[in-house]
Amino acid sequence: MSNNTFTRVEDSPTGKKLAGPVGWLDDRLGLAAAGKKNLRKVFPEHWSFMLGEVALWSFVVLLLTGVFLTLWFVPSMGLVEYQGSYKPLYGIEMSEAYASTLNISFDIRGGLLIRQIHHWGALLFVAAMMAHMLRVFFTGAYRKPREINWLIGVGLLSLGMVEGFTGYSLPDDLLSGTGLRFVDGMIRSIPLVGSYIEFFVFGGEFPGEAIVPRLYIAHVLLIPAILLGLVGAHMLLLVYHKHTQWPGPGRTNENVVGYPMLPVYMAKAGGFFFIVFGVLALFGAIIQINPVWVYGPYNPSEVTAGSQPDWYMGFSEGLVRLMPPLETTWFGWTFTWSVFLPAVGGLGLVFTSLALWPFIERWITGDEREHHLLERPRNAPVRTALGVAAMTMYGVGWAAGGNDIIALKFGLDIFAITWVLRIGFFVFPVIAFIVTKRICISLQRKDNETLSHGWETGVIDRSPAGGYAERHAPLPVEKAYALTSSREPLPELESERPKKADAKGVRNPKYRKQSLRHRLREFYYSGSVDQPSREEIEHANEHLVGADQHPIELGEDFQGISETGVPRVH
Amino acid sequence: MRKLSTRRRHFLALPALLAMALLLTGAAYAVVAPDSATAESDASVSQIEAGRQLFVVGCASCHGLNAEGVTTAGTDGEPGNYGPSLIGVGAAAVGFQMETGRMPLARSGPQAPRNQQTYTDEEIEQIAAYVASLAPGPARPSEKDVDWQSVDEEGIARGGEFFRTNCTACHNSVGAGGALPSGRYAPSLKDVEPIHLYEAMLTGPQQMPVFSDEVLTPQDKREIIAYVKTVQQQGNDGGIGGGGLGPVVDGMFMWIIGLGILTGFAVWIGMHGTRTTKR
Ligand code: HEM
Numbered sequence: 001m002s003n004n005t006f007t008r009v010e011d012s013p014t015g016k017k018l019a020g021p022v023g024w025l026d027d028r029l030g031l032a033a034a035g036k037k038n039l040r041k042v043f044p045e046h047w048s049f050m051l052g053e054v055a056l057w058s059f060v061v062l063l064l065t066g067v068f069l070t071l072w073f074v075p076s077m078g079l080v081e082y083q084g085s086y087k088p089l090y091g092i093e094m095s096e097a098y099a100s101t102l103n104i105s106f107d108i109r110g111g112l113l114i115r116q117i118h119h120w121g122a123l124l125f126v127a128a129m130m131a132h133m134l135r136v137f138f139t140g141a142y143r144k145p146r147e148i149n150w151l152i153g154v155g156l157l158s159l160g161m162v163e164g165f166t167g168y169s170l171p172d173d174l175l176s177g178t179g180l181r182f183v184d185g186m187i188r189s190i191p192l193v194g195s196y197i198e199f200f201v202f203g204g205e206f207p208g209e210a211i212v213p214r215l216y217i218a219h220v221l222l223i224p225a226i227l228l229g230l231v232g233a234h235m236l237l238l239v240y241h242k243h244t245q246w247p248g249p250g251r252t253n254e255n256v257v258g259y260p261m262l263p264v265y266m267a268k269a270g271g272f273f274f275i276v277f278g279v280l281a282l283f284g285a286i287i288q289i290n291p292v293w294v295y296g297p298y299n300p301s302e303v304t305a306g307s308q309p310d311w312y313m314g315f316s317e318g319l320v321r322l323m324p325p326l327e328t329t330w331f332g333w334t335f336t337w338s339v340f341l342p343a344v345g346g347l348g349l350v351f352t353s354l355a356l357w358p359f360i361e362r363w364i365t366g367d368e369r370e371h372h373l374l375e376r377p378r379n380a381p382v383r384t385a386l387g388v389a390a391m392t393m394y395g396v397g398w399a400a401g402g403n404d405i406i407a408l409k410f411g412l413d414i415f416a417i418t419w420v421l422r423i424g425f426f427v428f429p430v431i432a433f434i435v436t437k438r439i440c441i442s443l444q445r446k447d448n449e450t451l452s453h454g455w456e457t458g459v460i461d462r463s464p465a466g467g468y469a470e471r472h473a474p475l476p477v478e479k480a481y482a483l484t485s486s487r488e489p490l491p492e493l494e495s496e497r498p499k500k501a502d503a504k505g506v507r508n509p510k511y512r513k514q515s516l517r518h519r520l521r522e523f524y525y526s527g528s529v530d531q532p533s534r535e536e537i538e539h540a541n542e543h544l545v546g547a548d549q550h551p552i553e554l555g556e557d558f559q560g561i562s563e564t565g566v567p568r569v570h
Numbered sequence: 571m572r573k574l575s576t577r578r579r580h581f582l583a584l585p586a587l588l589a590m591a592l593l594l595t596g597a598a599y600a601v602v603a604p605d606s607a608t609a610e611s612d613a614s615v616s617q618i619e620a621g622r623q624l625f626v627v628g629c630a631s632c633h634g635l636n637a638e639g640v641t642t643a644g645t646d647g648e649p650g651n652y653g654p655s656l657i658g659v660g661a662a663a664v665g666f667q668m669e670t671g672r673m674p675l676a677r678s679g680p681q682a683p684r685n686q687q688t689y690t691d692e693e694i695e696q697i698a699a700y701v702a703s704l705a706p707g708p709a710r711p712s713e714k715d716v717d718w719q720s721v722d723e724e725g726i727a728r729g730g731e732f733f734r735t736n737c738t739a740c741h742n743s744v745g746a747g748g749a750l751p752s753g754r755y756a757p758s759l760k761d762v763e764p765i766h767l768y769e770a771m772l773t774g775p776q777q778m779p780v781f782s783d784e785v786l787t788p789q790d791k792r793e794i795i796a797y798v799k800t801v802q803q804q805g806n807d808g809g810i811g812g813g814g815l816g817p818v819v820d821g822m823f824m825w826i827i828g829l830g831i832l833t834g835f836a837v838w839i840g841m842h843g844t845r846t847t848k849r
Contacts, residue, residue: 050836054829088800090727105807112808123824124832131829174734174743175816268839275835283828288808289820294744294801296734304738305748305756311821402818407749413680414749 043265044245044258048135053269055128057276058121059231065118066220072108074100075216077172077209086293094172094297097212101171101292117284122164124280126312129157133354137387140375141244144368147358149237154354156230159223161312166219168290168310172212175290177298178307180207182317189339207300244374247486249478253372306405311398318400319346322422346397353390364520366491373486378447381440382524388436389429396425441527447483450475452532452540480537490530493522592690621700624693628674629653637704659773660707661698666769668694670762680753681776708772715788716764721796729793730801732786737794740778744811745798750777760802764795 009015026032043049076096082089084099086106104111133153136142142150165183169176184206188194203210242256251257259265283289295304309317319342326337361383362368377384399406400421407414454472461469475483498514501507508514532540626635632653634640639655653675656663667673671685689697698710721729734743742748745759754777759767771791774780786794 045840047833047836047840050839051833054832054836087723088726088730088797088804090723092727092731116808120820120824120828123821124828127821127824127829128832131833174738272835272839276832279828279831283824286809287823288806288811290817291744291806291808291811293807296730296738296743299734302734302738304734304743305740306742306746306816306818308817310817311824314818314821404749405818407753408747408755411753411755413753414751416753 038239039261039266041239041242041261042256042258043243043261044251044256046246048139049243050272051128051132051135053272054276055125055132056231057273058125058128058280059227060273061121061277061280062118062125063224065114065121066224068114069104069118070220072100072104072111073097073170073216075170075213077207077212089293089296092297095212097170097172098292098297101173105293113281113284116287116289117280118167119289120283120287121280122167123289123311124276126157126160126164129153129160130312133157134387134391137357138377138384139244140371140380140383142358143371143375144362145370146237146241146244149234149241150358151355152230152234152237154351156227156234157354158351159227159230163219163223163227164310164312166215166223169215170212170219171290171292172298173292174295174298174302174304175292175307177207177300178303179309179313180211181300182309182320185336185339186316186343189336190344191335191340192333207298242372244372246482247373248482251373252485253370256372306408308402308405314401315350315394315397316343316347316401318397318403318421319343321403322397322400322418322425324422350394364517364524366521367488375486375488378440378443379487379528381437381444381528382526384440385433385437389433392432393425393429396421396428400425437527441529444529444531448529448532451480451483452536454540484531487531490525490528491521493518493525496521592692617696617699618703619700621693621696621698624689624697625700628689629697632675637701656701656704658705658707659701661702661710662708662769663773663775664698664701665694665710666766666773666775668697670766672775681755684757708769711765711768711772711788715792716768716795718764718792718796718799721793725793726796726800729790729795729797732790732794733797736781736786744801759798764799767795767798768792 010019074096078096079093080096080099082092082094082099082102084090084102084107086102089102101115104115106112136150136153165179169180184198184202187198187201190197198206201211201214202208203214243258245251245256245258248257259268296302308314320339323338323342326341328335328337400418403414403417403421406412406417454474457471457473459471461471463469496518498511498518499508500511625633625637629637632640633656634653637656640652664673667682668689669687669691671687672682674688675682676685687694701707702709737745740748740750740756741759742756747758748756750756756778762770768791770778771781771786771794772783781791
C-alpha cells in the first residue's frame with residue numbers, strides 16, 4: 001500500500017464517529033497512554049516462541065467449552081435410573097454425574113462435539129505446555145532475570161495436570177473411577193498420614209459420595225481461577241522482561257528485534273487462536289475421545305483391560321508398574337513403598353528438579369549477568385544432555401504406563417517389556433546423556449570450523465598433481481555474528497581450583513563446598529571448546545582470501561550451503 | 571458350451587467338482603442335521619467313527635490316540651503338556667477351537683492364535699461327535715441359544731452389566747482385547763460369531779474362566795452376546811474410535827498429529843513476517 005492512499009484512523013468515517021465515546025473513555029480511564037507503550041511493545045519471531053501460545057489458546061478453548069459443559073453437567077453421585085437415548089444402558093442405575101454426561105453426549109445438541117473438543121483441548125493444553133517448557137529449557141531462556149517466570153511455568157504445568165485429572169474424574173465412568181482409585185492408592189501410600197488424608201479428601205472411605213461435587217468445584221472454579229491468575233502473571237512478567245531472542249545481526253542483549261504488538265503480532269496471534277481452535281474442533285469432530293458410554297458407570301468391583309490415565313499421568317502410572325513390590329511394616333504401620341516411591345516420589349522429583357534447576361545451574365556457572373539472548377543448545381552441552389536424559393527417563397516411564405497396550409499391539413510378553421524398561425529406566429538416560437553431549441560438542445567444533453575456515457562451497461578443485469580439495473568461502477559477517485554473539489567464553493577452571501589452605505597455612509573453612517562446586521563446574525564445562533578468538537578468525541580470513549587459491553566468485557544470491565551441500569540460491 | 575467342454579479337462583476340474591460336492595453335502599447336512607444339543611446321543615456310530623479317524627490323523631499327534639493328552643519332556647527337563655486331554659471337554663470345545671481355526675495347532679506358542687478354519691463344517695461335527703462320545707461335556711449351543719436378535723432392550727442393558735462384571739477385565743470394555751502375562755492375551759471380540767462367543771463362555775479356553783450354566787444361565791449368555799453385538803454394530807458415536815485402546819492412543823495422537831500440525835502452522839507463520847524476504 002503506498003502512502004498516499006493511507007488514511008489515518010482519526011480521519012476515517014468510523015474513526016470520526018468513534019472519537020466521541022473513545023475520548024470519553026480515555027478521559028476517565030487514561031488507557032491511551034498505557035496502551036501506546038504496551039501496544040507498541042516489540043516481540044521477536046521464531047516458530048518455537050509460539051508453543052507457549054498454543055498452550056494459551058488451548059486454555060481459552062477449554063474455558064469456552066468448559067462453560068458450555070457446566071450448563072448440563074450435574075456434579076452429584078446421587079443414583080438415578082438412566083432414561084436417556086443411549087439404548088444399551090437404558091434402565092441401568094448410575095450416578096447423576098454419569099447420566100448427565102451421557103445426556104450431554106446423546107441428548108444435547110452439539111454436546112458430544114463440545115465434550116470431545118474439551119477433552120482434546122485438555123490433552124493439547126498439557127502437551128503444549130510441556131513442549132513450551134522444553135523450548136525454554138533447551139535455549140536457556142530461564143536464566144536471569146526470568147527465573148520467577150520459570151517457576152510460574154512449573155506451577156502452571158503441575159496445576160494443568162491436576163486440572164486435567166479432576167476433569168477426567170468428573171464423568172464417573174468406569175475409566176475415571178479406576179483413575180480415581182489409582183490416586184486413592186497414591187494418597188493412601190503416603191506414610192503415616194495417608195489414610196487420614198484419604199478420609200479427608202473423599203469425605204470417608206473411597207469412593208464415597210462427596211468426591212464428585214468436590215472435584216467439580218476444584219475443576220470449574222478453584223483451579224481455573226488460579227490458572228488464570230498464574231497465566232496473567234506469566235504474561236505480565238513476559239512483557240516486563242521483554243521476550244528473549246535468538247542471536248543475529250542487530251540483536252544484542254540490550255534490544256529486542258521484532259514486530260510491534262499492534263498490529264502485527266496481535267494479528268498473527270489472533271489468527272493463531274483460530275488455527276488452534278480449528279485444529280481442536282477438527283479433532284473433536286472426527287476423532288472419538290473418552291467414549292464414556294462404552295465404559296459403563298463406575299463400579300468398584302469392575303475393571304477393564306487397557307485402563308489408562310490421560311497421557312500426562314501415564315508417567316506416574318508407568319513408574320508404579322515398573323516398581324517391584326515393596327512393603328514394610330514398622331510398629332504396626334504399613335508402608336507401601338512400591339506405590340509411594342514411584343507415584344508420589346516420582347512426581348515430586350520431577351517438579352522439584354524442574355523448579356530447582358535454574359538455581360542449581362546458576363550456582364554451578366556462577367553466572368550473575370542478565371541474559372536476553374538465547375543460548376543454542378549445543379553451546380551448553382551438559383544442560384542439553386541432562387535435558388535429553390530426563391526426557392528419556394520420562395519416556396521410559398511413559399512407555400511403561402502403556403506396557404499392556406504395547407504387549408497387545410506388538411505381540412510381546414508384558415513381563416519382558418517391563419524388565420527391559422526397568423533396566424532401561426537407569427541405563428537409557430545415561431546413554432542419552434553421553435550421546436547428546438558428544439553431538440553438542442561436535443556441533444561446537446563444526447561451528448568453530450566454519451568460523452575459521454568459512455563455508456564449504458561445494459566447489460571441488462582438482463590440482464595438477466591430481467589431488468582434490470573443496471573451496472571454502474568466508475562466512476558472511478552476519479552469520480559469524482550470529483554464531484559468536486551469544487557464546488560464552490569458557491571459564492579458566494584451573495586457576496579457580498579451591499585450596500585447602502591459603503599461602504599462610506590457614507585452613508579454608510569453605511573448602512568442602514567450594515570443591516564440590518568446582519567439581520560440578522568441571523563437569524559442566526568438560527569437553528566444551530572455546531570459540532576461536534578474534535585473531536584466529538582474522539588470520540583465517542586472510543588465508544581464505546589470499547594465498548594460493550582464487551577467492552570464489554560468489555554472486556549476489558549466494559547464501560551459503562545447505563546441509564546437503566547444495567549452494568543455497570534463491 | 572464349447573468353453574465348458576474345453577475346461578472339462580482342466581487340471582483343476584476334478585478338485586473343483588469334489589469341493590462342490592462336499593459343499594453341497596455339507597449344506598444338505600446342515601439342513602437335515604438334528605438339533606446339535608441332542609446330537610450327542612443321536613450321533614450315529616458311523617459319524618463318531620468318521621470323527622475318530624479324522625482325529626487320529628489330525629489331532630492324535632498332540633492329543634494322543636485316544637484323546638488322553640500327550641505329555642512330553644518340555645524344555646529344561648520340565649514336563650510339558652504337549653496337548654491337553656480332551657476327555658470331557660465336550661463338543662462345544664471342539665467346535666470353538668476348530669471353527670475359530672485355533673485347532674489343529676500349527677505351531678506351538680504361548681497360546682493358539684485365531685486362524686482360518688481348516689476343516690469343513692461336516693468334519694468338525696464328526697470330530698465333535700467323537701470327542702463328545704468319550705465323556706459327557708458341554709454340547710454345542712442351539713440356534714435358539716445364540717439367537718441374540720430376540721433380546722429386548724432391557725436384556726441388552728442387562729447383558730452390558732454382565733459383560734462389565736465378567737469380561738471387561740480381560741477383553742476391555744469395547745472388546746478390543748488385552749494383554750495377559752507371559753505373552754498371552756485375551757483376543758479382540760470384534761467379528762467373533764455369536765456361537766463362538768457362547769462356546770468360549772461355556773468352555774473357557776486357555777486362561778479364560780469357564781462360565782458354566784450355573785454361573786451365567788443360557789439367557790444371561792444370550793444377553794451378553796446381544797450386548798457385544800449391539801455395541802459393535804452401533805458404530806462409533808463421536809468419530810473415528812481409538813480402537814477402544816483409550817487414552818494412550820489419544821495422547822500419542824495429540825502429541826504427534828495435533829502438536830505436529832500446530833508446529834507446522836507456527837513455522838509457517840514465523841516464516842512470513844510483514845517484511846517478507848521472499849522474492
Ligand atoms: C484448564 C483447563 C481444563 C482442563 C485441562 C480440563 C480438562 C477436562 C477433562 C479431561 C474433562 C473430562 C472430559 C470428558 O472426556 O468427559 C473435563 C470435564 C469437564 N470440564 Fe474441564 N478442563 C479445563 C477447564 C474447564 C473449565 C474452565 C470448565 C468450566 C468452567 C470446565 C468444565 C468441565 C465440566 C463441566 C466437565 C464435565 C463434563 C463432561 O465430562 O462431559 N473445564 N475437563
